[in-house]
Amino acid sequence: MSTSDLFSSDVSTAARAAALREQLHHHADRYHTLDDPEIPDVEYDRLFRELQALEAQHPELLTPDSPTQRVGGRVLDELVAVRHRVPMLSINTETDTEPSGALKFDSRVRRALGLKETDPPVAYVAELKFDGLAMSLRYEQGVLVLAATRGDGEVGEDVTHNLRTVKSVPLRLPQDVPPVLEVRGEVYMRRDDFDALNERQRTRIAAGAKGEKTFVNPRNAAAGAVRQHDSGIAAQRPLSFFAYGLGEVTPPDQGGPEFGTHFDMLMSLKVWGFPVAEQTTLCTGAEELVAFHQRIGAVRDQLPYDIDGVVYKVNSLALQQQLGFVSREPRWAVAHKYPAQEQLTTVLAIDVQVGRTGKLTPVAKLAPVFVGGVTVTNATLHNEDEARRKDVRVGDTVIVRRAGDVIPEVVSVLVDRRNSADAAVFSMPRQCPVCGSAAVREEGEADYRCTGGLFCGAQRKQAILHFAQRRAVEVEGLGDKLVEQLVDAGLVKTLPDLYRLGFAALAQLERMADKSAQNIVAALEKSKQTTLPRFLFGLGIRHVGETTAKDLARHFGGLDRIMDASTEQLLAVNDVGPVVAQSVRTFFDQPHNREVVEQLRACGLRWEEGEPAERAPQPLAGKTFVLTGTFPNLSRDASKDLLEAAGAKVASSVSKKTDYVVAGAEAGSKLEKAQALGVTVIDEATMLALLRS
Ligand code: IVH
Numbered sequence: 001m002s003t004s005d006l007f008s009s010d011v012s013t014a015a016r017a018a019a020l021r022e023q024l025h026h027h028a029d030r031y032h033t034l035d036d037p038e039i040p041d042v043e044y045d046r047l048f049r050e051l052q053a054l055e056a057q058h059p060e061l062l063t064p065d066s067p068t069q070r071v072g073g074r075v076l077d078e079l080v081a082v083r084h085r086v087p088m089l090s091i092n093t094e095t096d097t098e099p100s101g102a103l104k105f106d107s108r109v110r111r112a113l114g115l116k117e118t119d120p121p122v123a124y125v126a127e128l129k130f131d132g133l134a135m136s137l138r139y140e141q142g143v144l145v146l147a148a149t150r151g152d153g154e155v156g157e158d159v160t161h162n163l164r165t166v167k168s169v170p171l172r173l174p175q176d177v178p179p180v181l182e183v184r185g186e187v188y189m190r191r192d193d194f195d196a197l198n199e200r201q202r203t204r205i206a207a208g209a210k211g212e213k214t215f216v217n218p219r220n221a222a223a224g225a226v227r228q229h230d231s232g233i234a235a236q237r238p239l240s241f242f243a244y245g246l247g248e249v250t251p252p253d254q255g256g257p258e259f260g261t262h263f264d265m266l267m268s269l270k271v272w273g274f275p276v277a278e279q280t281t282l283c284t285g286a287e288e289l290v291a292f293h294q295r296i297g298a299v300r301d302q303l304p305y306d307i308d309g310v311v312y313k314v315n316s317l318a319l320q321q322q323l324g325f326v327s328r329e330p331r332w333a334v335a336h337k338y339p340a341q342e343q344l345t346t347v348l349a350i351d352v353q354v355g356r357t358g359k360l361t362p363v364a365k366l367a368p369v370f371v372g373g374v375t376v377t378n379a380t381l382h383n384e385d386e387a388r389r390k391d392v393r394v395g396d397t398v399i400v401r402r403a404g405d406v407i408p409e410v411v412s413v414l415v416d417r418r419n420s421a422d423a424a425v426f427s428m429p430r431q432c433p434v435c436g437s438a439a440v441r442e443e444g445e446a447d448y449r450c451t452g453g454l455f456c457g458a459q460r461k462q463a464i465l466h467f468a469q470r471r472a473v474e475v476e477g478l479g480d481k482l483v484e485q486l487v488d489a490g491l492v493k494t495l496p497d498l499y500r501l502g503f504a505a506l507a508q509l510e511r512m513a514d515k516s517a518q519n520i521v522a523a524l525e526k527s528k529q530t531t532l533p534r535f536l537f538g539l540g541i542r543h544v545g546e547t548t549a550k551d552l553a554r555h556f557g558g559l560d561r562i563m564d565a566s567t568e569q570l571l572a573v574n575d576v577g578p579v580v581a582q583s584v585r586t587f588f589d590q591p592h593n594r595e596v597v598e599q600l601r602a603c604g605l606r607w608e609e610g611e612p613a614e615r616a617p618q619p620l621a622g623k624t625f626v627l628t629g630t631f632p633n634l635s636r637d638a639s640k641d642l643l644e645a646a647g648a649k650v651a652s653s654v655s656k657k658t659d660y661v662v663a664g665a666e667a668g669s670k671l672e673k674a675q676a677l678g679v680t681v682i683d684e685a686t687m688l689a690l691l692r693s
Pocket of ligand 1: 089090091127128129130131132133134135150186244245311330333335
């Protein structure tokens with residue numbers, strides 16, 4: 001920037017300021033008046049700060065109607081305007097989200113108070129900055145007579161009818177309150193209430209209700225509820241309230257209270273029945289403010305409501321008075337922000353990712369954007385219905401949200417900004433993008449799944465690990481690191497490839513000692529002798545766990561009979577319902593999967609087959625067992641096999657539905673729980689007796 005720019009504005013700077021004013025007016029109207037913002041708050045703040053900076057550099061550009069000169073929105077005709085007897089102030093926002101933000105505030109306060117470095121630290125109250133709407137509640141003789149929005153700080157709107165529906169707003173106060181009491185605070189919507197509300201809205205929209213919409217965020221939903229003309233509707237949109245300050249109050253000389261500190265005042269509000277956030281903390285000096293900012297930042301996502309920062313206030317009311325105001329903002333308070341959890345960005349592409357179980361997830365590839373403290377380039381669209389409901393298209397400007405460690409998601413599209421009108425509506429591919437197998441969506445399910453199973457590269461690593469686990473064919477030493485190496489090196493594409501790996505191929509892998517390679521070769525050899533249930537379970541057929549694999553093996557006796565069984569024949573198996581039957585059928589209808597089975601047999605995998613079972617006697621059918629501790633003779637797995645063969649279920653945790661807990665040596669919490677619930681506890685010998693019965 002040249003020095004001349006500091007004194008005179010050129011045409012383009014003036015045009016930029018005018019454009020910013022226009023945009024800010026427009027968005028302020030969408031936000032405050034229509035309760036229907038088009039852009040996230042951070043975007044608005046960014047434009048606002050750009051204009052503020054321009055006006056600071058070029059004061060001649062400042063117009064009386066600049067949005068920087070007034071805070072808030074205008075009053076809707078339909079709601080009655082009310083003048084605040086004590087103006088509702090704004091608050092200076094520290095956008096430096098680092099701890100330095102708190103340090104800067106403390107220095108400003110100390111400087112304004114004329115304190116030297118050697119003077120003692122200033123006492124503050126640290127509060128949460130709730131992301132809702134400022135509200136003034138007026139009580140006369142202890143009765144709620146008026147609830148008003150902030151409006152422009154001077155004049156707000158009467159929304160008493162709606163605030164009366166808010167459960168945490170007291171309608172009547174205890175006897176000893178001042179005759180006139182205005183309580184200032186924030187009305188907001190909890191996240192769970194917001195989710196439930198949007199869920200109901202979606203149901204209504206699906207049922208064809210006219211004029212209904214879902215809400216972008218809890219703040220937006222709260223704003224809509226507060227300004228309803230019909231308090232019946234407001235009542236269906238559950239709001240909550242936190243108190244953090246006072247407006248007009250009967251003065252001490254007329255019998256009103258005399259507070260020395262902000263904290264004492266908050267404690268009185270609490271006693272009078274107003275919700276004051278439990279996190280509110282007295283802090284001495286800047287370091288404690290920093291600690292508060294960090295502590296709350298760490299738990300921000302676990303709070304049941306949204307906050308966008310914390311607020312620090314000088315505790316002593318005498319010092320507050322001494323500090324006073326700059327324009328309409330008190331010098332004694334500051335809002336210290338956290339990194340925004342929502343940002344705007346553009347969608348570069350929509351990819352489809354294949355998960356462990358073949359689940360296809362549409363993922364928006366985004367222009368990199370810093371949100372929630374990290375740079376985000378991907379955001380999940382969950383499934384086809386979600387992607388369509390939000391109508392996300394390539395080229396769109398979208399709001400992305402990243403809260404905590406949750407996967408970033410696309411909240412909504414700014415449809416007005418869509419200029420590529422020909423961008424296609426998203427639809428799920430009917431083929432797996434990785435392996436080309438059919439992608440199917442089963443009835444009643446939200447997800448498409450790749451039917452490629454073991455053939456699909458994306459599912460391969462997980463499939464191999466599943467196959468090699470102890471409860472399946474068990475290949476000792478084949479863990480996730482090695483599988484990763486083998487698949488990435490292209491050495492293993494399908495399960496049979498495992499058995500084609502020689503010592504040489506293994507030994508040449510990075511960090512693989514000869515001895516380890518030998519061990520793997522031996523483990524693979526050992527795994528070839530297996531059982532039909534283990535093999536079947538190891539194939540990783542959806543819905544076929546260990547127990548179902550055993551049931552199938554027992555029922556059909558041989559693998560070929562299972563592969564060729566019709567859905568009806570499968571349904572005849574103990575505990576197999578339509579979902580499992582269909583899943584088995586779908587799996588073996590894929591030629592790839594049959595090929596894999598054939599090749600594994602050719603590699604030498606073998607097991608004993610038998611005749612289709614006449615249903616063995618099942619003395620323990622319908623009984624549920626839980627095993628705990630070490631038994632004198634049988635292993636836990638062997639006990640489980642025996643019990644299941646006798647028709648019993650073996651569960652992993654004790655509940656009221658458990659019939660027997662079999663306890664061995666060093667039985668732990670399961671035994672305690674059984675005793676607490678009055679479940680019968682037996683030992684190994686008794687279990688064996690039951691099995692023989
Ligand atoms: S104090 C004199 N305390 O943030 C300061 N405001 O622009 C008056 N807010 O309009 C506000 N939490 O809606 C204060 N603990 C808190 C707050 C808080 C949220 C909101 C309020 C206000 C805006 C500041």
